[in-house]
Amino acid sequence: MTLYYSLVFLLLVAEMALFMLLIVPLPFTIRRKMxxxxxxSPLIAKLQYGMKITFxxxxxxxxxxxxxxxxxxxELAESNKQQGGAAVLGHERMEVQARKFYSQRNMxxxxxxxxxxxxxxxTYTMILDVLRLEEKVKKYEGDSKVGGKDSDKLANAGGAGEIGRLKNELAKKDRDIETLxxxxxxLSREYNNIGDKLTPEDATPKKDR
Structure with a gap:
């Protein structure tokens, strides 16, 4: 195996190890910090950029x-045709089969x-979404252990007092509606009073002179 294919194999092993690390069940706090x-991490960001070029x-x-x-x-099909339908024999067959094996292995x-x-x-994206949902559920349930800077970093949208803020806004809108x-x-009473004052005078028939 050549050097670059050996590096590809090492990268495949590293990916398998990382995948196992992602799916291992860990406590919520440890997984969130990870x-x-x-x-x-800026180092992880640079590593991700380098991995994109590598891929x-x-x-x-x-x-x-x-x-x-x-x-x-x-080539194998042409050799079989030249042999009149018979398989390639001897070292030629071994060479072709070896090349075929190495090419398939690399592929x-x-x-x-x-x-x-x-x-x-x-998988990383799905786990991150699940962590954000778990964070929101724990906040809504009033878990005192959830919160702080880690929570703000994990989920930019939604804070611990989001439900209270929404309730206050709803109560404010209700008060505005009651005021209106x-x-x-x-205004309706004032309109009716003015209408009652003006109606008798306007409704009195004028006598012909």
Whole structure:
């Protein structure tokens, strides 16, 4: 195995270890601190940027390995035709089979590495969403252990006093509605009083002179 494919294999092992770390059941506080560190560490951010470039090179290796597998298959088919339908014998067959094996191995190695990177990205996003939901549920239930800077870092939206703030806003709107109702009733009474004063004079028929 060449050096770059050896590095790809080490990266695949590291991805499997990271995936196991993500799915291991840990206490809520430890998991929250771990994800806060991952999301805020500048070193992790630089590492993620470097990994994106690395996966681009792995994608190129994957395309090259697929091309090699295809060429070996075509070469093997042409050799069989030249032999009149008989299989290639001797060292030629061993050489072609070895090339086919190495090409398929490299293709599977690069393919699984890319596929696992997508799984890791999606798993990280889903776990982060679950942690935010658990944080909100614990706050709504009045858990005193939940809160502080870690909570603000984990979920930018929604704070510990969100329900109280919404209740205060709702009560304020109710008071405004009651005030508007009282003003409307006062205006209606004033309108009726003015109408009662003006109606008798306007309704009196004028005598013809």
């Amino acid at each position: 994800f806060n560190f991952i999301s805020e 681009i090179f792995i994608l190129i290796l994957f395309i090259d390995s697929v091309n090699r597998v295809y060429r070996v298959q075509v 599977y190695l690069c393919g699984f590495t890319l596929f696992l990177s997508l799984i890791l990205n999606r 109702k009282k003003q409307a009733e006062g």
